[in-house]
Structures are given as C-alpha cells and as structure tokens.
Amino acid sequence: MALLQVKDILLHFRGVTALFDVSFEVQKGAIHAIIGPNGAGKTSMLNCISGVYRPQRGSIVLEGRDITRLRPDARTGLGIARTFQNIALFKGMTVLDNLLIGRHVHQKSGVLGGGVFWGFGQKEEIAHREMVEDIVDFLEIQHIRKKVVGTLAYGLQKRVELARALALEPRLLLLDEPMAGMNAEEKEDMARFILETNEDRGTTLVMIEHDMGVVMDVSHRVTVLNFGEKIADGLPEEVRRSREVQDAYLGEQHELVEG
C-alpha cells in the first residue's frame, strides 16, 4: 500500500521549471531514494512534500489525504519529518534541548500547564525525556548529549539532526543528503542507522543521496530525476541498468560498472 502518492507535480519559479509532471509512489515501510544529477529537482521535490514549496499543479496524498495545500507545520502534525542538506539545528543549544524541541509537536500541556513544574507538565516532561533518551541510545550519541551542538564535528551534527527528526516519531521521514561530506566510517554508521530506523521503527524513508554505493545497498526503490523530469523509477537493479540513467549520469556511451 502506498503511504505517499505524488501525482503530476508541476513546479516553476517564474520562467524556470523545477519539476515537470513528476509522479511516483512511496510504499509503506520502504526506503525510497530520489537520485539525479545536480539541479535535477530532487530537493525541490522534497520541499514540495514537506510543504516548503507549493506546486502550481498536481497533488500530494498522504494515506488517502490530500496534503498539497497544507502548511508545513500541519504536515509535521500528520507525521512528516525531515532533515536538511545544510544542517538546520539550534547551534547554541545542547543536543538534548534540540531533541526535546523535536518533541514539541507531541506536547499537550499549554503555556500554563507547562509553566507550573508539578502535575501534568512534569509527567509529560518525563515522558518526553524518556522518548528522547531512547533515541540517544538508538543513535549512539550518549557521549554528546549535553554538548552544545555548534561545538560538534560535522558528522555528529548530521546524526543529531537525524535524531531530532526521529524525536517527532514520524511516519514519513525525508532525508536530504544524509551522508554529504562524511568520511567512509561516518557513512557506514549513517547507513546502519538508516536501515535500523526503517527495520526497528518501521519508519518509511524518502532519501536524496549522491553516493551510489549507499543508494544501491540501502534503498528498496529508486526514482531518478533529470532536469525536473522523472526518467526512471524502479528497483535499484533495474535503475542501474537503465540506459537513460546511465546517459544522464555519465554522459552517453559509458557503462555503469560501479557496484
């Protein structure tokens, strides 16, 4: 069953067409990769799903509900979380505080209830902290939980960003280049976390990634964009063999040999 249906999306900025009639479906429980050369419209696509951009035409349906016109925060409430290509964390705050902010959407007590230390507010705070600690354990960031985010290494910040997205307990998690700028070891860790998020937590993931090795290893399904158009969609194996994809990536005539 499809968790997310993207239908005939058309997005243009003045004269530039970013996405042209793109359609695809993301199955529930899948890791779905979106790949394509620079400027293919991958991040634009992610922005349409998370609500940053409004497409001029087409529809985005999450579990039967049309969310095309919903505001980003409303989509978050429906269980869509994302990470950004350039890390977007509160750099002056600790890792824990960043994660607790991720829980905001699940916070039930209001200003008054939360302002008073005892009673419901306290109970709720404890429950959220437990949830956050679970994620801290899951992503193995115990040693930095009280560190200020701005002081951390890049690879760790990326991990914290994933942690914050997970704190939302999303049904659909959008990852924009989760491994950009990482070394081999960090990439391996991140790939493991992505797989475990999918397997252990049952989260559906849509991921933009450039590292072909990772994409082929990790994802269940791949959609390929080129100049705003979908040129292929299928299992990683099929996509890898697709003539059009090879042309788009390597120019014509090359064989894609990399595994």
Added chain:
Amino acid sequence: MRTKIVSILDRLHGDDTFPKLLVRNAHTFADRTALREKEFGIWQSITWREYHDRVRDFSLGLVALGMQRGDKVAIIGDNRPEWVCSEIAAQAAGGASVGLYQDSNLNEVAYVIDHCDATFVVAEDQEQVDKILDMMETLPKVRHVVYTDPRGLRSYKHPALLSFEQVEEKGRELARERPDLWMENVRRGAADDVAIVCYTSGTTGFPKGAMLSFRNLLAMALSLHEVDPKRPGDEFVSFLPLAWIGEQMMSLSTALAVGFTVNFPEEPETVMENIREIGPHVMFAPPRIWENLTSTVQVRIMDTSPFKRLMYNLCLPIGQKVADLQFAKKAVPARLRILYRLAYWGLFRALKDRLGFTYLRSGSTGGAALGPDVFRFFHAMGVPLKQIYGQTEISGISCIHREEDIQFHTVGKPIPGTEVRISERGEILSRSAAVFLGYYKNEKATQETMEEGWLHSGDAGYLTEDGHLVVIDRIKDVMQLADGTKFSPQFIENRLKFSPYVKEAVVVGHDRPYLTAMLCIDMGIVGKWAERRRISYTTYTDLSAKAEVYDLLQAEVDQVNETLPAAARIRKFVLLYKELDADDEELTRTRKVRRAFVEDRYQEVIAALYGDRGEVAIDTTIKFQDGKTTRIHTTLLVRELALGKAA
C-alpha cells in the same frame, strides 16, 4: 605454607567460590546495590538479590541448553552487567569463563575460542556476533552464541543464535521443574575448580590460557584487601577490559568477597564523565589513564581563564612540595601545612571534583612504569596513587606500595602470603596461594614457567634494602650494544614516554654500534602545542614531519639522555608517521610494544637510523580493524643528536 593459604580463605566461612559468595551476598546485602549501569541517561541499579537471580536464571538456562560441568563459556563485549552475570553463571554450572578482548580481530577471537574448547559464546552486540558467525566454520565446538543487545540482529536467522533473555527464560523453566538444581549446582563447586581461563596477550607468539582457580583469585583478593582495604558500599567504576586479570580482580574477586558496588559506564566514550558522576572510592588503571588525566588537566589549564591559570600555577607547587616531603618521609612544617590548606580550598578540591576523585581512597597503577611527575601530580592534590606489580599467572598482583611508603622507582612490597625472591639470573620469582594451576593445554609452557612452586615472571629486577621490589625489564629484553654495553630498552622507552609529547617509543640497539629511537608523538598534545605556535598541519603524518616538532622532541630526548650513562645514550631518532596500533599487531591488546614485530616492520626506518642518509622514503599500507586498508606515502627525517655524537 599450606596453613597460611587455608587461613586466608577461611575468612569466607566456606563460601569459597564466586557463585557461593554471590548467594551469600544476596542474603546479607539483599537490597543493597551490587551493580549499576548507566542507561538512557540514568544510573540503573541492580541489587545483590537481582544480581543473584539473573545469574541463577542464566546459569540454569545454560544447563538447559546442554552445558556440562567443565565446559567453557567465552565472553566478548564491553563491560556490562551481563558480562559478569555470564561469568558467574558459567562457573555455577560447573564450567569456567574465558574473557575475550572486545577489540580483538576475527583471527584472535577464533584462535582463543577454539583453543579453549568453548561450547558457548556470549557476545554483546551485532559487532561481536558478526565476528563469531563469520568464523563459525572454523569453530566446530561452539554450539550456541548468545547475544545481549538485540539491535540490528532482528533479521539474523543463524540456528546457533539466541538472546540473553531467551536463555534466562529457559533457566526459569528448568527452575520450575527442578527447584533445587540451582543450589545443588552452587554447592558442587569447590575452591580448586578452574574459575577462569585468562588468555595473556603475549608479546610473542600465540596467547596462552592461564587457568586460575577460585582459591587463586580469592586468595589474591583477600591478601590485597589486607593492605589496601575496601569497604562494603565503596564505589568502583569498571571500565577496563573484563578479559584482563586486573579488572577480574576488582570487578569480580574483590567485589564479591568484600561486597562493594561495581559501576558500568554508559559507553566507552563516556568513561571519564561517568567516573565523575560516580565519584569512586577505589580505582585501578594502567599508567596510560593516569597520564591522560594529567595531560588533559594541563591542556585545559592552557585554555582556561588567566585567573584560573594563576591559581593553578600558584597552588600546584605547594602541593608538590608537600608530596615530596611525604615521599621522603619527612615532617611537613606548620607554615607549609597552612599553605596547603589554602591551596586545597583554592585548587585541589575543585580539581579533584572535576576529575571525580573527591572520595578516592585508593588509586593504583600497574602494568608499566608511571612517571614521577604524574605521581607527584596526583599526590599533590591528595589522591593516594600507588604502584602495583603482578602477572596474570599470580591472579593479578603480588606487590603494592603501602601508604606512607611510596617510592617512584619501586613497585612496593609483596602482599601478605606472597614470597618474592630474585633468582641467580636476576629474574623475579614469586610464590603464593594465588599462583595459577597451569596453562590450558600447554604443559610445556607450564613447566617452563613453574619451578618447585615458584612462578617465573620473566622480569629482571632486584629487591632494595627496605624490601621494595624494583622491576627493570623483561629478561629477554635486556640487550647489549655491539661493544657489550648492557641496556634495557624498556627502561629508556619509559623515560621517553614520561614526556607528555611522546605517546610510544621503541628503542633499538641490540648488537649495533649505538642506540636509536623511533617515537610516536601524542597527537592531542603536540597538536595543541602546534596550534599555540600557529604551526598549521593536516594529519598525524604531516604533524610528525614538521621541523618544529622535531626540535621539540629533540629537547625531550636530550633531557632523557642526560640521565643515561654516556655509552647508552640515544644518538638518532625518527618520528613515526603513524601511531603504533594493536590492530597492526604492533602492540599487544594491553598496549605493550611487540618489539620483534615492530623491528621487522620498520626495518627500512631502522636501516636509515644506522645509515648515513638523513631521510627515508616510506610507502606502506595500514590496515583498519574492519579490514580496510589505506596507503601512506611520505618521507621520514632522521634527526641526529649532537650530544650522542660526543659520547
């Protein structure tokens, strides 16, 4: 001799095995905390009763899965409650436990598991389980692999694999059928049963498995306890590998006999933070840890506010002066005592708190020599650091400094019930109830090590007039230059390593005209030093090739040279392009240099040290723990010392 042995174990009133002691403690201490583990950011306590119940369930689970008396259970993983539970459970079922270092590679793991005939393997997590399953074809004797952390293992379908909880559940089932079996099993254990097989990471050849009985382990723990007492309710943080005898002696033998609380850190990365949270009363660590703590403080002081730096520079000398007087066993004058009180409130109290040593009553270091400066540093702030000495084969330790009687160059006096003498060859021999039963399946090695009850340490040493033992080096490592001058490379290496800038040192010179050294810089401290001088660098290799760094290290070598006899001074040295690493088999898992291997591996470098050229081109590959390799291409400079030339 025998009467003495019996008398010390008598204090346990018949509870002379780990499982029996656990049962005793579950009765007497009941709901007091036995173990603590930090999980989800909170210290979770396990009472003695819960500890006992977990061990009982797991032990009966092993029996239900077909474990026989005399079987071995191999355990690999970080320090966690499940580790110690598995060990005592195996012993209660009549078997012995075999600890494996968690960072061992596939071949090391497979060798030990196969050699010790383990039928069960308890592996912590996916990483360790992968190692075992990868080698399963070469491990025909292993019947079950038990994991404690299920993360990432959900999709594994190997028939031998099952979880810690599953084993406990089988144990509970068996307990319902045969409620008396647990206590029957515990009672069948005897003091002279093999409790653990402890594989020593020999600096040469394959590791050897030392068989230690409960009598060995407990006799050692109780004798040490006499001169370095612990109390029930003391806190101890267990962060060194449990496969190592030193950690066994604290977290199991002593903890069970005395009844103190063992705390397990959240992750290896959080150890120092966790020590601070716990504030241990007892701490045992190799020199590396104490040195790291000292250098961390020094680095932080460089970065702190001018006021704090002033306080540090003002107060530390006062503490050091007091410490020096105490070392010399002289009285501290009243004026100095008052100054010390001020310094204590101005600096040491806060410093101890930062390090988590506020309550530390007994700190010890062993395994290698520790620099006098580090000793003075800790004694200055009022942390009583003691040197200890021992081997795996004597269940841990045989000598320790007594309070009020600390001498840097010695390892202290023998603990009660231990005799130490020096053989004609100058080798240190010892005899006590703690001396092991022999090497597992290696009669030849046992005979070489044991002679008429005396354990041959392989260490050269001597006894001072006041009965302190001084360790010089491994006997086989005492070397001579081509002209016959004797020298101990390890002795010189240790002096070199006392410098905060030197992480590892290898001294070469056997059958050669003069001495040379290969040094590995300490990236953290030299890096910091370079930053302050605005020297830019990229990698370890780059930093260690800088002329300024060479100058810095040359000054350090010069200083050491001044303390050495003229004939045995270092004439040339190089800074290696990488740190020596256990994964490259250059160090043992306990971080001792494997000399022969290193000399073979760096023969080009050594050739350059004894040649005329001032540099050597390096083109090599290094191997990471996960099997990946990377290539290094660089030029090493050889630095010649003016002082050496004159000698």
